[in-house]
Amino acid sequence: MNNIIVYCETNGNSVAEVSLELLTKARNLAVQLKVKVEGILVGNDLKGLENQLFAHGANVVHKAEDPRLEFYQTLPHAGIVCEIMKKEQPQIGLFGATPVGRDLAPRVASVLKSGLTADCTSLEIGDHYEKKTDTTYKNLLYQIRPAFGGNIVATIINPETRPQLATVREGVMKREELTTLVKGKVKSWKVEDIVGKDKFVVEIIERHVEDKKVNIKGSQIIVAGGYGVGSKENFGILYQLADVLGGEVGGTRAAVDAGFIEHDRQIGQTGVTVRPKLYIACGISGQIQHRAGMMESSMIISINTDSKAPINSIADYVITGDFAEVVPKLIRYYRKNSK
Amino acid sequence: MKPLKIIVLAKQVPDTRNVGKDAMKADGTVNRAALEAIFNPEDLNALEQALRMKERVPGSTVSLLTMGPGRAADVIREGLYRGADGGILLTDRKFAGSDTLATSYAISMAVKKMEYDIIIAGRQAIDGDTAQVGPQVAEKLQIPQVTYVEEIEKVDKGYLTIRRRLDNGVEHVKTPFPALLTVHSSASDCRPRIARNVMKYKHARTLTELQDTTEDYTKMFHDRPYLKIREMGVEEIGADVEALGLSGSPTKVKKIESVVFKAKEAKVVQSEDKDIEKLIVELIENHTIG
Ligand SMILES: Cc1cc2nc3c(=O)[nH]c(=O)nc-3n(C[C@H](O)[C@H](O)[C@H](O)COP(=O)(O)OP(=O)(O)OC[C@H]3O[C@@H](n4cnc5c(N)ncnc54)[C@H](O)[C@@H]3O)c2cc1C
Numbered sequence A: 001m002n003n004i005i006v007y008c009e010t011n012g013n014s015v016a017e018v019s020l021e022l023l024t025k026a027r028n029l030a031v032q033l034k035v036k037v038e039g040i041l042v043g044n045d046l047k048g049l050e051n052q053l054f055a056h057g058a059n060v061v062h063k064a065e066d067p068r069l070e071f072y073q074t075l076p077h078a079g080i081v082c083e084i085m086k087k088e089q090p091q092i093g094l095f096g097a098t099p100v101g102r103d104l105a106p107r108v109a110s111v112l113k114s115g116l117t118a119d120c121t122s123l124e125i126g127d128h129y130e131k132k133t134d135t136t137y138k139n140l141l142y143q144i145r146p147a148f149g150g151n152i153v154a155t156i157i158n159p160e161t162r163p164q165l166a167t168v169r170e171g172v173m174k175r176e177e178l179t180t181l182v183k184g185k186v187k188s189w190k191v192e193d194i195v196g197k198d199k200f201v202v203e204i205i206e207r208h209v210e211d212k213k214v215n216i217k218g219s220q221i222i223v224a225g226g227y228g229v230g231s232k233e234n235f236g237i238l239y240q241l242a243d244v245l246g247g248e249v250g251g252t253r254a255a256v257d258a259g260f261i262e263h264d265r266q267i268g269q270t271g272v273t274v275r276p277k278l279y280i281a282c283g284i285s286g287q288i289q290h291r292a293g294m295m296e297s298s299m300i301i302s303i304n305t306d307s308k309a310p311i312n313s314i315a316d317y318v319i320t321g322d323f324a325e326v327v328p329k330l331i332r333y334y335r336k337n338s339k
Numbered sequence B: 001m002k003p004l005k006i007i008v009l010a011k012q013v014p015d016t017r018n019v020g021k022d023a024m025k026a027d028g029t030v031n032r033a034a035l036e037a038i039f040n041p042e043d044l045n046a047l048e049q050a051l052r053m054k055e056r057v058p059g060s061t062v063s064l065l066t067m068g069p070g071r072a073a074d075v076i077r078e079g080l081y082r083g084a085d086g087g088i089l090l091t092d093r094k095f096a097g098s099d100t101l102a103t104s105y106a107i108s109m110a111v112k113k114m115e116y117d118i119i120i121a122g123r124q125a126i127d128g129d130t131a132q133v134g135p136q137v138a139e140k141l142q143i144p145q146v147t148y149v150e151e152i153e154k155v156d157k158g159y160l161t162i163r164r165r166l167d168n169g170v171e172h173v174k175t176p177f178p179a180l181l182t183v184h185s186s187a188s189d190c191r192p193r194i195a196r197n198v199m200k201y202k203h204a205r206t207l208t209e210l211q212d213t214t215e216d217y218t219k220m221f222h223d224r225p226y227l228k229i230r231e232m233g234v235e236e237i238g239a240d241v242e243a244l245g246l247s248g249s250p251t252k253v254k255k256i257e258s259v260v261f262k263a264k265e266a267k268v269v270q271s272e273d274k275d276i277e278k279l280i281v282e283l284i285e286n287h288t289i290g
C-alpha cells in the first residue's frame, strides 16, 4: 500500500523509453520512502512487456488488456488508471510528459481531485513546514519544473492530497536496468468490468506514425554548429556534448549546405525557429538569418575563434577559442560535476 | 445542419517569450507588471478553428470565456475584433491563487451556465505550460476530449473528424459532440482583426471597467447591447468557494528560483580548464543544465 505507481506507455511491442526512465527514478524514490514500485500497462496483447518493467524496478505490474485498446484512448485509459489508483491508493503517481501522458494525467487528477504538476524535470523527496497551520509534512514529493517560459524553476508540492501526481519530461532522467532480475507479481484487471461501452465513443480512423524524427524544436538544450566546425566528422563531438546534456544538435545553413548536417536540423529564417533554455553556438558567425531562428533562446553560449563574431553580441557567455578544444572540456567538466 | 454553439477558452498571459531583465523581482518572484499581457498564443489557434467551424455551419456562434482579473476583458475584445460573437469574463477575487484543478472547476461551472456543442481551448498557456485545464474541464463536464488538435477536418451531424498532431506523426479521430478540443500551435494561425469589427466593438466594456469612467453608458448598452461584456463571479456560477482559490488548489509552490540573468554585456569566459569548469558548475547550479 501507498507505493509509487508509474503509468507505462507502450509503442508496439516495447515500453516507451520515458516510462523506463520513470521506473528507474521511482525505484530511487521508493528506497527513500521504504515502499515498492508498481507499473501500469494498458493495451492489447501485452505479452511479456511486464518483464521490461520488472527489469527496471517494478515489483508489481497491473495489466489491463483488451482488443479495443490497441491504441491509446482517453476515456477508457483514464477509467482504468483511476480504478487502479482508487484500489491501490498509491502515494505517488507518475506519467511521461508525452502527448499521451499529458492527455491522460489531467483527466485522472480531475477525477481523483489530486494535485498534478506538469512537465517536471526533477523529483526529490523532502519535508515541508507550513507556517500558517504549524504543520510539518514528512516525505513529500518535490516536483521540480521550469515555469514562465523557462525563466524560473519552481518546486511544487501537494501536502494534502494523494496520490501526488506528476508528468515528467522525456530524457531528463537516467534509465538503468537492474543488475539482478527480481520477478515481480502481475495483477490483471478486467477491462469490461471497469469501463462501459459508452467510454469507447472516440474512434481512431487512421494513424501515421513516423519513426522518431529529430525534434530540435522541442529540445531545451541545443548544441549548434556552423561552417567553422569544418566537417561532418567534427560534428561528432557536438553530438557527444548534446548527448551528455540531454539536448539536440542543430546547424546553420552554411553547415547544411556544406553537407556537415541534415537539412531538418537547420536553424534560422529558412529552417526551424527554436527557443531552448540553452543554446551553445559552435563555429557560428551569427548572421541575421541564423539569429532570427535562435535569438529568443534563454541563454546563449558562443564558442568562436573570432572574438568579434556577430553572434557574440547576443550571447550571454563568449568563449573565444577553438570549438575542438572547448567542447571536450565542456563534456569532461559536465561529467565530473553532475550527479 | 443545426447551428453550433462554440465556446473558446482563452487566457490572458504574460508574454514569457519576451522576458527582459526586469522580469524578476529581487525576491525571485515574477514581476508581472514588466511583462506585456497577451492573448495566449495557442488560444488564438483555437479561436481560428472555432471561426472556421462557424463559417462552415451557418448560424453558428462563437463565444469566448476567459477567467482572470478585470483587464482580461482585453482578450474578449480581441476575440470580438477577429470575429467572435460575444464573450464572458469570469472574474472574482475568490478565484485568486487557483491551480489548474480549481481553475477547471470554475470554468466548468461557468460553462454549465452557457449553451455549448463544442468547447475549444489552447493546448497550453505559456505562463505555466501545463496543458491541464482543457482535459480537466472536459472531465468535470463528463464529455470526451481531443487534445493536440491540428485541424477540424469535417463537421457532420453530431460528429467531428479531427487531425491530431503527435510527437512523431498524426492521428485522425472521430468524436461525437459535445466535446472539448485543445488546439496545438501547428494549427493554422488566427486571422487578423477585421476593421469593421474593431469599429463595432472598440467600446465594448465590462461593468467594472465602466465604474472608473464618468460617462453614462446605460443608454449605450440599451441601444447597443452587444457592447456589454458580461462578467460572472462565484455566485453567478454557483460554485463552492472551498473548491476555488488556494483552498481548492492541492498544489502549492514551495520554492521559486530565478534563472534569468540576461547580462547586458556577455561574460567572457577563457578557454582554460578552470574557467570552463566554473561555467559548467554555474550552469548546473542555476538549473540550466543537469
Ligand atoms: C535568404 C537567406 C536565407 C537564409 N536562411 C538561413 C537560415 O535559415 N539559417 C542559417 O543558419 N543561415 C541562413 N542563411 C545564411 C546566412 O546568411 C549565413 O550565411 C549563415 O548563417 C552562416 O553560417 P555560419 O555561421 O555557419 O558560417 P560562417 O559565416 O562562415 O561562420 C563560420 C564561423 O566559424 C568560426 N570558426 C571557424 N573555425 C572555428 C573553430 N575551429 N572554432 C570555433 N569557431 C570557428 C569563424 O570565426 C566564423 O565566425 C540565409 C541566407 C539568405 C540570403
Ligand SMILES: Nc1ncnc2c1ncn2[C@@H]1O[C@H](COP(=O)(O)O)[C@@H](O)[C@H]1O
Binding pocket: B009, B010, B011, B012, B040, B042, B043, B065, B066, B067, B068, B100, B103, B120, B121, B122, B123, B124, B125, B126, B128, B129, B130, B131, B132, B133, B134
Ligand atoms: N484562466 C483561464 N481562462 C480561460 N481559459 C483558460 C484559463 N486557463 C487555462 N485556460 C485554457 O486552458 C488551456 C490550457 O491552459 P494550461 O492548463 O494553463 O496550460 C489554455 O490554452 C486555455 O485555452
